[in-house]
Amino acid sequence: MDDSVDRHIARWRGKAPFDDRVEAVVTRMQFLVKHVSQAKDAALAAVGLQDFEFETLHRLSSRGEGGRMTPSELAAELKLSPAGMTGRLDTLEKAGLVRRARDAEDRRRVDVELTEQGRASWLKAMGLRGEVEADMVGVLGQEDQETLAALLKRLLLHVENQDHPQK
Template sequence: MDDSVDRHIARWRGKAPFDERVEAIVTRMQFLVKHLAQAKDTALAAVGLQDFEYETLHWLGARGEAGRATPTELAAELRVSPAGMTGRLDTLEKAGLVRRIRSEEDRRRVDVELTSEGRALWLRAMDLRGEVEDEMVGVLPPDDQDALAALLKRMLLHVEHPGRS
């Protein structure tokens, strides 16, 4: 059975120079990434979050149970200006998803932490995204999943560390 990439390759065959195997691999990866991005958008809409809100909650959630970071740390991790981060945090704080608190180590410093509401909303979005990811990868048996993960890792290592074997 043909998929959309088979049709794409057939449409371009003889019209442009390309390696069909490479085109098939890269285009399928692009289409799968697009599918995951759409699933993320759907999950965020279902829980009422915007992408910037989710990303901020996600970084805080990755910091463990306390879910704390300084605004400067968040801005650096999310590659946002300090002013942009302040705006994000104002929005999230007004929604009750984060709170600003004085640091326990240094009273001059402010930390941002997830509220229980923020954590619950973030986890709900994660569950919805995870369902789509599990369904997509679940068509492969575990051995194939392991093989695919290993192959993708080799490709990523090559891109992240050019010139190394």
């Protein structure tokens, strides 16, 4: 049975210089990434989060139950300017998803922490995303999933270890 990539390759064969196998692999990866991205967007919409809100909650959640980081740590991880981070935190704080708290030992230090509402929103979005991802990968048996994961890792390691800078 043909998929959309088979039809794409047939349409372009002889019109553009590419290797059919390479084109099939890369285009299928692109289509799958697009599917995952659309699922993420739908999950965020269902929970009422914007992407920037989710990404900030996601970083905080990586720090465990309390989810505490300094604004500068968050800005560095999210590749934002301090002013951009301040605006983002203001929005998240007004929405009740995070709070700023002074460090108990060093009153000059301010930490950002997840609220219960912020953690619940993040967990709900992650659950919705996870269902779509599990459904997509679940068509493969466990052994095939492990093989695919290993093959993709080889590709990623190759790209990550190249001498030229990534764009």
